[in-house]
Amino acid sequence: MEIDSNAHLGTFNSLTLSRCNIATYPGNLLELGSRLGMLGKFDEAAQCFDRMIEQADSIDANAAVSAYSSRATMARVANDMELASSLLEKARTYVSGPEAFRLRLEIDIRQLSYCLDDPASPKLKAVLHRLRDQYLQKVPELRELITSQLIESGCSHL
Secondary structure (H helix, E strand, O other): OOOOOOOOHHHOOHHHHHOOOOOOOOOOHHHHHHHHHHOOOHHHHHHHHHHHHHOHHHOOHHHHHHHHHHHHHHHHHOOOHHHHHHHHHHHHHHOOOOOHHHHHHHHHHHHHHHHHOOOOOOOHHHHHHHHHHHOOOOOOOHHHHHHHHHHHOOOOOO
């Protein structure tokens, strides 16, 4: 089903949104993907974010970060942690500007959360080292957050 790019997506019911032709949708793919994800249409949401990722070099850097981060969430829902982690790494490459520190920190905390889903992940120590080296001096309260997440995940030895 074709949806006009000028139409506000909030006016459509879930059935109409789930029938949208994602391959030809000319509107805001981030919004459409987010709405589809909220409806539990994860495959369709992933298609929206994949289309954005294909255009990542020609869209706004913030939109690219959002597309990669949102797609990483869909990969996590599908329990594809390797893909989720690689998408977050790609998102980091598009971070720039005055909010770069905060955005990279958010991505790294999200990546820590993903790694803690599988405490045997070989990337866990690298993420912890990055958090320690890049953020703990500037954001000391982060230590408490990381420690509590490690304890909750049964990784207090780290």
